[in-house]
Amino acid sequence: MDAVAALNEIAFWLERELAPSFKVSAFRSAAAIVAEIPANELAGRVADGSLQKTKGIGSRTFEVVSQAVEGGVPDYLADLRERGATPLVSGGADLLAALRGDLHSHSEWSDGGSPVALMAGTARSLGREYLALTDHSPSLRVAHGLSAERLEKQLALVADVDSRHDDFRLLAGIEVDILEDGTLDQSDAMLERLDIVVASVHSKLRADSATMTERMLGGIRDPHTTVLGHCTGRLVSGSRGTRPPSDFDAEVVFAACAENDVAVEINSRPERQDPPDDLIRLALGAGCLFSIDTDAHAPGQLDFLSYGAERAHAAGVPADRIITTWPVDDLLDWARR
Incomplete structure (x- = not known):
């Protein structure tokens, strides 16, 4: 060997x-x-x-x-x-099989640990048809977020890695911070060049409900936003300890996601399990689309989609409401709407 x-x-x-x-x-x-x-x-x-x-x-x-x-x-x-050989979870197998891609992953360019090509190659070996590389934006300094200049260089690398495969797409993306004023932490000019924009809150997570709601609405209403990432920010286990969910008006936030055609992420990391089950059902009732993503920071974590699939299945989310079950061309047509 x-x-x-x-x-x-x-x-x-x-x-x-x-x-x-x-x-x-x-x-x-x-x-x-x-x-x-x-x-x-x-x-x-x-x-x-x-x-x-x-x-x-x-x-x-x-x-x-x-x-x-x-x-x-x-x-x-x-x-x-x-x-x-033992599956990570026992449920959601049919939904897992329907998933074609993953729209949230990190590389060594920010706070991941592996090269872009290795992340892409691993996703391809797991049967994914596409993976979006979504390293952090500049304000998240602790995660080595990408300035516009570094993102520019990464885009060239993404294009090169993508060109090496005929049966797999590496999509250009970012996990962009929703800043305190509701704006996105990257220039419009750079966001325009990306396939996927995952917008997330990473700071001041204990803000009051009204403040957090307005902040999230700003990010959701930005026309570049594709996916609302790990919406509550909670941690239920893991080396970073636990963290309660942020307080916001979920009905208002999910109504805005449905109105603005922004998918709600079902984050598959076992320490996040975000959104909680009741909020998945609330978003489903609000007419939202969903994106089951790994938020992988290492190649082995790209197999975490099974955790998200199990939770989506348990909440009754139909496959056609999950954008990561869509063929890549349909996904990109929708994202560029």
Whole structure:
């Protein structure tokens, strides 16, 4: 088995299991190191032990490389594959099968951990027909949000990665902050060039209901907005602790989403589960469209769509109301309305 592929696949399964980032990083880093070693040299460096002395190669990653070089599937990977054969959830299988794409993902350009090409390649390998790259906008400094200049450079990379596939589309996008005054945190000129704009609130989440409602309405009514991201901002578990949902007038917000043709995101991250179930049903009754997205910050998290599909199914959301079930051309025609 190819050693680099083995190391990267191990990282994928660990990310899918929400393993600690340091453990995932060890395998991603080792894969990058091994990828720089010519294939005709790798076996020799394994045999003489020099690979194990290389900075960034630990005992576990050396074992994986050794077993891969010998031609077999490394034991550690085989164990992860066996664990991964069990679905993440038990419900929503038919809806999951209907999903064609994912409109919310992050790369190493902001607060994700992997290159754009790896995120796209993983989505394609999972059977997705399209993925929108939506790194953060500039005001979210803690997440290394993209200035207009950096976004300009990223657009060229997205176009290059997209051109490498005939059966998969990498869409240009952004997760743009809805600022306190309701405006979007990027210039109109740059937003015009994007396929997908996910608008989200990331700051002052404890504002009073009237303030938060007006702020969200500003973002929803901006003609560039495609999707309202993780609308309550809540956290129900995870390393960042928990956070209650923001307080806003959900009936008014969802009515605005329906009126302005903005999809409500069903965020599939297990620590978010956003919106809560009652708000999904409220948005459904308001006539909203939905977008089931992973908000993936690593390749393995791109498999989280199953969490969102299960919740959408339980809430009775029909597939045709979910824009990520649509063919990419139909999606883009709608988004460019």
